[in-house]
Amino acid sequence: xxxPEILRGEALFTADAQAPGLLHLHFVRSTCASxxxxxxxxxxAKAFPGVVAVFCAEDLPIIPVWEIALLxxxxxxxxxxxxxxxxxxxxxxxxxxxxxxxAADAAELVVIEYEPLPALTDMxxxxxxAAPVLFPxxxxxxxxxxxxxxxxPDLSGTxxxxxxxxxxxxxxxxxxxxxxxxxxxxxxxxxxxxVSTQVPVAAQRQIARSLQMELSDVRVVVPNVGGGFGGKAxxxxxxxxxxxxxxxxxxxxxxxxxxxxxxLSSMQGRGVRNHVKLHATSDGRVLAIEADSTADAGAYxxxxxxxxxxxxxxxxxxxxIAAANITAQAVVTNLPPVGAYRxxxxxxxxxxxxxxxxxxxxxxxxxxxxxxxxxxxxxDAFPYLAPTGLEYDSGTYHELL
Numbered sequence: 001x002x003x004p005e006i007l008r009g010e011a012l013f014t015a016d017a018q019a020p021g022l023l024h025l026h027f028v029r030s031t032c033a034s035x036x037x038x039x040x041x042x043x044x045a046k047a048f049p050g051v052v053a054v055f056c057a058e059d060l061p062i063i064p065v066w067e068i069a070l071l072x073x074x075x076x077x078x079x080x081x082x083x084x085x086x087x088x089x090x091x092x093x094x095x096x097x098x099x100x101x102x103a104a105d106a107a108e109l110v111v112i113e114y115e116p117l118p119a120l121t122d123m124x125x126x127x128x129x130a131a132p133v134l135f136p137x138x139x140x141x142x143x144x145x146x147x148x149x150x151x152x153p154d155l156s157g158t159x160x161x162x163x164x165x166x167x168x169x170x171x172x173x174x175x176x177x178x179x180x181x182x183x184x185x186x187x188x189x190x191x192x193x194x195v196s197t198q199v200p201v202a203a204q205r206q207i208a209r210s211l212q213m214e215l216s217d218v219r220v221v222v223p224n225v226g227g228g229f230g231g232k233a234x235x236x237x238x239x240x241x242x243x244x245x246x247x248x249x250x251x252x253x254x255x256x257x258x259x260x261x262x263x264l265s266s267m268q269g270r271g272v273r274n275h276v277k278l279h280a281t282s283d284g285r286v287l288a289i290e291a292d293s294t295a296d297a298g299a300y301x302x303x304x305x306x307x308x309x310x311x312x313x314x315x316x317x318x319x320x321i322a323a324a325n326i327t328a329q330a331v332v333t334n335l336p337p338v339g340a341y342r343x344x345x346x347x348x349x350x351x352x353x354x355x356x357x358x359x360x361x362x363x364x365x366x367x368x369x370x371x372x373x374x375x376x377x378x379x380d381a382f383p384y385l386a387p388t389g390l391e392y393d394s395g396t397y398h399e400l401l
Contacts, residue, residue, distance in 0.1 A: 011224045014180035014196045019253040022182070023052055025243055026103035028093035028110045029262070030085035033121060033334040034132070035114035037083055037092070044109040045095055050102035053250060054110070055094040057082035060245045063210045067202070067236035070306060071144065074137040075332065077300035079210065079238040079245075085114070086134060086299035087336050089265045094242050096254060119334040123273060123296040126331040134299065134332050143301045146309050146328040150387065153288050153323035158279040162360040168351055170271040170296070173341050177226025178258030178267065179239050183247035190217040191244055198228045202235025210241045211248065218244075230340030231267040234303050269304065269341025271296035272311075274352040284364050284371040288323035291315055291352060295330045297338055304338030305330035310345025316386045317353045318397040319375040324387040372401060 005011040042054040057080040064076035081092045093110050097103035118132040125131045126141045134141055180196040191213070197203045197220075204220040207213075225232065239256055247254040272295045279288040293312065297305035308328035315326055361371040376397040377384055384392040 006224065013177060013224050013226055014182060014194055015177070015257045017182045017194050017223075017255070019182065019184055022253045022255055023096050023098065023250065024100045024103050025246060025254050025256045026095045026097070026100065026107045027091045027239070027262070028095065028107045028112070030081065030088055030090040030092055032085055032114045032116055033088050034117040034119035035085050036117060037081065037085065037112060038115045039113040040093070041111040042093060045106040048102070048106040048109060050098040051095060051106045052098065053096045053246065054106075055096070055242070055246060056080060056092070060242065060249065062241055062245050063212065065206060065210060065236035065238055065241060067206055067234060067302060068306060071301050072138060074135050075143055075301050077238060077337070079241045087334050089262065089336055090299070091238060091242065094246060096246055096250065100257070121334050123271070123294055123331050123333055126333070134334065141332050142329050143297055143332050144305055144309070144330040146312055148325050148327045149389065150323065150325050153290070153325045155279050155288055155323070157281060157287055159282040160280045160360070160364065161277060162280070162356060162363055163275070163277045164356045164359050165273075165275045166352070166355060168270050168272040168274070168348055170268050170335070170338070171341065172264045173229045173231030173267045173269055173339070174264065175227025175229055175231055178260070178263035179232070179237060180257045181240050181243050182253060182255045183244040184253040185247055185251050188217070190219065191248060193218060193220045193240070193244060194223060195220060195240060196225045196232060197222055197235075198225070198232045199235050203237070203240060204235070206235040206237070207241055207244050211245055229342055230269060230344060233340045236302065266336050268298070268336055268338055269344065270348070271304070271338050272308070272348050274348070276352050276356045278356050278360050280360055282364065284361065284366045284374050286319060286321050286360070286375050288325070289315060289321050289353070290325040293326075293328040293348065293352065295328075295338070296333050296335060297330045298333060298335045300337045301330060301332055302337055303340045304344070307340070307345040307348065311349045313388045313390045314346055314349040315353060316388055317350060318377055318395060320377045320381065321375070322387060326388060369401065373398065376401065
């Protein structure tokens with residue numbers, strides 16, 4: 001429910017926070033999708049009037065962000081790039097100054113020399129012999145893989161087979177408010193973090209982990225949040241970690257308010273390619289589904305990388321499909337990392353199933369609504385165990401249709 005303060009324009013957000021001695025942080029970001037950092041000069045930026053500090057990866061002792069244990073730690077993201085950059089927009093240098101304008105102007109004086117490297121920007125090229133491997137410590141660009149639980153399903157009775165391949169493109173989450181944080185040092189080496197997030201407990205854990213602090217020494221406060229839609233559903237946010245480390249290092253409050261350009265290019269969701277095959281009878285009753293789903297996790301896999309595991313569980317939707325042969329994987333590319341967005345996993349499953357049902361209906365000259373009626377689970381089917389292992393406790397799908 002929207003509060004009266006928000007309706008009247010009186011609600012306070014992270015950007016409204018004021019603190020004595022507040023400093024402002026601006027990032028210098030990579031202009032290359034894949035490159036080696038050959039040289040980096042920050043002298044002119046440090047000498048700019050009003051600049052308090054300029055930080056590179058070597059200047060702040062931060063453990064790389066690694067939030068999801070299912071992912072190998074080889075893929076952990078350094079909050080500031082160290083030697084290599086893996087996507088356009090990756091953070092390389094942090095400039096801290098007395099005002100946002102000064103920080104932004106000084107950031108223009110940072111000079112970075114890159115040696116471009118081959119870039120992988122299309123997940124369809126993963127596995128191609130000439131494709132570069134993004135992380136030498138990991139043998140391939142596949143960061144997670146889910147094999148089929150039933151690679152040889154019973155396809156007896158099949159009279160019609162419909163195959164569809166489609167892509168769900170990347171999108172920007174685009175909340176009104178992007179990432180926003182104010183970190184304030186407290187007595188005894190503690191930190192108070194005012195942050196726009198959907199997951200305050202996870203944010204506390206990740207900041208404490210990356211800065212090697214006790215959990216009890218990091219207090220996270222969430223004010224009004226100007227939208228999230230999944231884009232703020234990760235605790236391990238590099239911007240947050242760098243701001244917290246800078247505040248701790250300088251002993252002064254530090255603020256970072258993400259601008260629209262940075263938000264559009266970094267807070268992203270979706271990015272999935274599916275191959276789906278439905279086996280059905282000539283009267284439109286679906287007997288089995290076979291599918292392979294590949295998700296582009298971006299340069300540093302996090303929340304978006306685990307979504308195919310959810311998709312494969314939900315791919316049968318509300319229909320009584322007897323057999324399923326589903327494989328899924330997440331791959332790394334030289335694109336921005338992918339996070340959650342509006343029902344991640346479920347939305348992808350719905351698109352791949354419903355689109356293929358429409359194609360099947362067209363091939364059989366059956367009304368799209370009618371073909372769904374013929375396949376929906378009935379009320380007396382519950383509790384129902386789907387072939388993907390998901391148990392349904394109840395449902396009135398015919399009424400909903």
